[in-house]
Amino acid sequence: MSAFARTDRSLLGQWWWTVDRYLLAGIGVLVLFGAIMVLASSPPIARNLDLDGMHFVIRHFIVLVPAAACLFAVSLLAPRGVLRLATLIFAVSALLTAATLFWAPEIKGATRWLFIGGQQLQPSEFLKPGLAVVAAWVLARRQGLEGLPLALLLVGSSIALLLLQPDLGMAAVVAAFFAAQLFVAGLGWLPIILLAGIGLGGLWGAYSLLPHVRERVDGFLDPTAEIYQVERALSAVKSGGLFGRGPGEGVVKFRLPEAHSDFVFATVAEEFGIIVCLVIVVIFASLVLRALWRLQLNPNRFVQLAATGLVAQFGLQALVNMAVNVNLVPTKGMTLPFISYGGSSLLAIAITMGMLLALTRRGARLEAIP
Numbered sequence: 001m002s003a004f005a006r007t008d009r010s011l012l013g014q015w016w017w018t019v020d021r022y023l024l025a026g027i028g029v030l031v032l033f034g035a036i037m038v039l040a041s042s043p044p045i046a047r048n049l050d051l052d053g054m055h056f057v058i059r060h061f062i063v064l065v066p067a068a069a070c071l072f073a074v075s076l077l078a079p080r081g082v083l084r085l086a087t088l089i090f091a092v093s094a095l096l097t098a099a100t101l102f103w104a105p106e107i108k109g110a111t112r113w114l115f116i117g118g119q120q121l122q123p124s125e126f127l128k129p130g131l132a133v134v135a136a137w138v139l140a141r142r143q144g145l146e147g148l149p150l151a152l153l154l155v156g157s158s159i160a161l162l163l164l165q166p167d168l169g170m171a172a173v174v175a176a177f178f179a180a181q182l183f184v185a186g187l188g189w190l191p192i193i194l195l196a197g198i199g200l201g202g203l204w205g206a207y208s209l210l211p212h213v214r215e216r217v218d219g220f221l222d223p224t225a226e227i228y229q230v231e232r233a234l235s236a237v238k239s240g241g242l243f244g245r246g247p248g249e250g251v252v253k254f255r256l257p258e259a260h261s262d263f264v265f266a267t268v269a270e271e272f273g274i275i276v277c278l279v280i281v282v283i284f285a286s287l288v289l290r291a292l293w294r295l296q297l298n299p300n301r302f303v304q305l306a307a308t309g310l311v312a313q314f315g316l317q318a319l320v321n322m323a324v325n326v327n328l329v330p331t332k333g334m335t336l337p338f339i340s341y342g343g344s345s346l347l348a349i350a351i352t353m354g355m356l357l358a359l360t361r362r363g364a365r366l367e368a369i370p
Contacts (some may be wrong), residue, residue: 007225015076019363020294026287027071027353030338033280035064038341041253041267042260056260056341063343074354075361079303082358083137086306089351090130096123096237097161112165124162124170124347129355131158132177132309140302148182168206169320169332175199177312184302184308191195217330232256233325237274244273260341262333265325280339281322288315294360307359310352317349 006017024190042056049055059359077085096114100123114121131154134282138151155178162171179195192296239245250270253259259267269277291311295304314337321336323329337353 011076014219015017015361018363019075019357020290020360021295022290023287023353023357023360026290027338028278029283030073030147031064035061035338036247037264037268037339038260040248040271041250041264042341044253045260048254048257059343060341060346063346065355067346070347071350071354071357074351075357079300079359079360082306082355083133083302086130086133088130089126090134093123093126093130094161095122095156097127097165100124101161101164102135104368107162110165110167112167120343121160122344124167125164125344126351127158127162128170128174128177128313129310129348129352131174132181133180133306133355136302136305136309139181145182145185145187145296148187151178163206165346166206168203169334172199172203172330173313173316173320173334174314174334177309180312181305181309184305211268229256229258229263229331230324230327233263234327236266236270240270240273242273242275244269245277247271258333261335262299262321262331262340263325264336264340265322268339271310284318284337285309291356291360298360303359307356309370310356310359314349 038060039057042060043053045052046055050061068323073161074082084185100111100114112122112124114123133203135151135154138147139145139152142250155174159174162168162174179192182195183192207217232252232255236250236256240250244250248271250267252263252267252270254267256263265277267279268280288311291307295307295311317334318337320329320332320334321340324331324334335342337349338346340346
């Protein structure tokens with residue numbers, strides 16, 4: 001029996017009867033499984049770093065509380081509220097991302113993190129959802145593709161900031177979700193192919209100019225090369241088999257520093273098996289398809305474009321992380337949404353999915369967008 005009657009006109013009552021509960025349930029499953037995996041994988045990593053065994057577990061749950069609150073609060077918003085929030089997030093995160101070029105310490109060859117009040121923050125994680133919604137508004141407020149020049153300026157400037165850090169993977173995700181938005185906005189195949197060609201040229205330029213990118217790509221293409229992280233991840237996937245070694249029985253977390261974050265999918269494979277990994281893939285795919293199905297029922301152009309950008313970055317981030325874990329693409333420091341340990345990434349993905357839940361609520365199209 002539902003806690004809210006259909007005639008309940010309160011804010012919570014209206015939210016309950018308009019939000020997509022399938023999307024909400026899928027997110028809840030991922031959050032729960034992520035908590036289990038952080039509990040299972042992070043203690044050995046913390047001890048290897050001379051930290052308390054529960055260090056990462058405590059930090060994850062501390063961040064999980066405001067992340068859940070953000071997801072719920074943002075999902076209550078009407079589309080106009082989503083636009084206002086996204087504009088604020090985009091403006092602040094763009095300024096902070098630019099600040100990383102001057103004040104962020106270099107970590108693993110990149111300047112992506114700021115330390116504010118003793119806490120580590122990656123502003124570019126928040127730049128993505130803000131940019132997706134703002135770019136959608138710029139495209140939707142005019143007929144056809146008249147808003148394209150301004151949208152290209154916003155997206156191009158953001159990509160330039162990311163490349164200067166450098167963060168090629170994040171820049172590629174931004175370019176990819178913007179291409180999806182342009183396709184939905186009505187851009188023809190020929191311009192899309194031309195943009196893809198420009199993107200490939202940019203990747204070649206990054207390969208030529210950035211030593212760490214060249215090293216990763218060469219290692220990926222060379223079958224004789226041994227990349228420690230990838231080798232350990234593949235070994236974990238193989239040893240897990242169909243049903244896994246059992247919860248807590250994996251060994252990759254004792255050998256791989258990122259077994260609780262970037263390579264958590266390999267940890268899942270080792271302890272729970274390929275079957276559970278396939279279930280996770282199905283959950284991510286179902287969330288993306290469910291969101292796209294809800295969008296095609298909504299005639300509002302802004303809602304369609306904004307939600308397309310949000311769901312595209314969510315699906316792409318999950319796809320890239322899982323592909324790295326099974327050596328289908330070169331290594332990239334990208335977390336698995338809601339499952340990996342993380343601070344900035346967990347908060348940012350919670351805001352992203354909160355916006356998506358808000359935009360896919362029944363009646364969202366009735367809200368006028370300026």
